[in-house]
Structure formats: C-alpha cells, structure tokens
Amino acid sequence: AALLAGPQPLSGRKVLITAGGTVERIDPVRYITNDSSGKMGFALAEAARDFGADVTLVCARTDEKPPGGVEIVRVESALDMYEAVTGRLSAFDAIVKAAAVADYRPLSKEDKKIKKKEDKLSLELVKNPDILQAVGEWKASHPGERQPFVIGFAAETGDLEKFAMDKLRRKNSDLIVANDVSEQGAGFAVDTNVVSIYGPEGLVEHIPLSAKRTVAERIWQIAAERMTRE
Ligand code: CTP
Numbered sequence: 001a002a003l004l005a006g007p008q009p010l011s012g013r014k015v016l017i018t019a020g021g022t023v024e025r026i027d028p029v030r031y032i033t034n035d036s037s038g039k040m041g042f043a044l045a046e047a048a049r050d051f052g053a054d055v056t057l058v059c060a061r062t063d064e065k066p067p068g069g070v071e072i073v074r075v076e077s078a079l080d081m082y083e084a085v086t087g088r089l090s091a092f093d094a095i096v097k098a099a100a101v102a103d104y105r106p107l108s109k110e111d112k113k114i115k116k117k118e119d120k121l122s123l124e125l126v127k128n129p130d131i132l133q134a135v136g137e138w139k140a141s142h143p144g145e146r147q148p149f150v151i152g153f154a155a156e157t158g159d160l161e162k163f164a165m166d167k168l169r170r171k172n173s174d175l176i177v178a179n180d181v182s183e184q185g186a187g188f189a190v191d192t193n194v195v196s197i198y199g200p201e202g203l204v205e206h207i208p209l210s211a212k213r214t215v216a217e218r219i220w221q222i223a224a225e226r227m228t229r230e
C-alpha cells in the first residue's frame with residue numbers, strides 16, 4: 001500500500017461542486033424543473049474527495065443519494081444556488097458547475113395554490129441570473145485575489161465545439177465539459193457519459209463512452225495540472 005500512497009492530485013484543495021436540477025416554484029404545490037439526475041455532479045464530488053480535496057456540494061433536486069465525506073448545502077431554486085455559490089467565491093480553489101440551472105423562473109410565486117378557472121392559463125417567466133457567468137465576472141474583477149479554477153458544463157445538440165467555446169469565452173471559464181445529449185449513453189439519468197473537454201486553446205480531450213466516475217477522474221486530472229501552473 002505504501003507504494004500507492006503518492007501525493008493526491010487535489011490534496012489541500014477546496015472545491016465547490018453544484019449538482020442536480022433547480023426547482024422553480026409556481027405555487028406551493030407546483031414547480032418547473034428539468035431532467036438532471038445529479039449523477040455527474042455526484043461523481044465529480046466523489047472523485048474530488050478520493051483525490052484528497054475538501055469538497056462542498058451545492059445540491060439542488062436529485063433522487064440520488066449524495067456521497068459521504070463531503071459538505072452538503074441543499075438548495076431549491078436557481079436564485080438559492082446563486083446565493084450559495086457567489087457568497088463563498090474566494091474560499092475555493094475550484095468551482096464546478098455541473099448543475100442544470102433553470103434559465104427562467106416564474107415571474108411571481110403564488111402564495112396560494114392556483115385554482116382551475118379559464119380554459120387558458122399563461123405563465124410568465126423571467127430570466128435567472130447566470131451563476132457561472134457571475135463567477136467568471138468576479139474573477140475578472142478581482143485579479144489580485146485567490147481565484148478559483150472554473151469548470152462549466154454544456155449539454156448541447158448540434159455544433160458542440162462552437163457552443164462550448166462560445167460558453168467558455170462568454171462565461172470566462174477555464175474548462176467547459178460538453179456533451180451531445182442526443183448521443184447514446186450521454187447526458188441525463190444514465191451512469192455513463194461521452195464528453196469533450198474544451199479549454200481556452202480549443203479541444204483538450206475527447207472522452208469516449210465511459211462511466212461518469214471515470215469521466216470525473218479525468219476532468220479532475222486535467223484541472224489539477226492546470227491549477228498548479230496558475
Ligand atoms: N449555468 C449557470 N447559471 C445559469 C445557467 C447556466 O451557472 N442560469 C451554467 C450551467 O451550470 C453550466 C453552464 O452554465 O455549467 C452552461 O449551461 P447551459 O444551459 O449549457 O448554457 P446557457 O448559458 O444557459 O445557454 P443555453 O441553455 O441557451 O444553451
């Protein structure tokens with residue numbers, strides 16, 4: 001065992017991972033959410049823990065059991081998640097946004113259950129803040145401070161590289177992990193994923209169909225190499 005006990009890739013690092021799908025309330029018994037299972041975020045949390053990191057998991061709706069040995073912060077909506085993440089920025093060496101954040105929320109949350117009335121009911125939605133972009137903006141405006149290494153996700157259908165590179169630049173991220181959700185074995189609910197990892201220079205690595213845990217370990221290895229060079 002002594003032979004295996006080399007330095008761990010993330011020892012001494014504090015990392016924050018967001019996982020799950022946000023829940024946007026319409027009234028006390030109804031809400032809007034998405035298909036995120038939380039599995040990729042949990043695999044990242046587990047892998048980071050096993051690589052020696054001190055892990056905080058900001059967790060929205062999921063049916064999965066979160067991993068042990070990590071600090072868990074439960075949130076419901078995108079606004080809750082925004083506060084949980086932006087309130088702690090300077091405390092982390094890395095931030096990974098694996099959560100599926102709702103782009104829009106109902107304009108008003110009704111205090112009472114909406115009663116059935118007319119034949120048509122329209123729901124007005126407003127845009128949620130972009131948490132990943134806020135982290136990127138914070139980095140750009142705090143050049144002297146400890147800066148978290150920022151990893152975003154992009155679930156796409158279509159031109160993966162174009163959308164991923166566009167998100168990387170727009171959100172000032174260090175890596176974007178992109179998957180084509182129309183591909184078999186990729187994306188939500190399954191235990192496997194197929195991803196392409198992009199950095200400022202373009203494609204860093206394509207990971208063929210693999211267990212989410214394997215994908216998570218590779219993401220952390222790439223991140224750890226880049227974090228030490230910063
Ligand atoms: N994200 C976020 N806050 C939001 C929306 C997205 O932090 N309000 C993060 C996601 O967690 C993910 C990354 O941004 O890490 C990309 O999310 P995605 O939905 O692919 O991108 P959007 O910018 O929302 O663009 P679109 O949905 O139109 O593709």
Ligand code: CA
Pocket residue numbers: 101102103
């Ligand atoms: Ca989105």
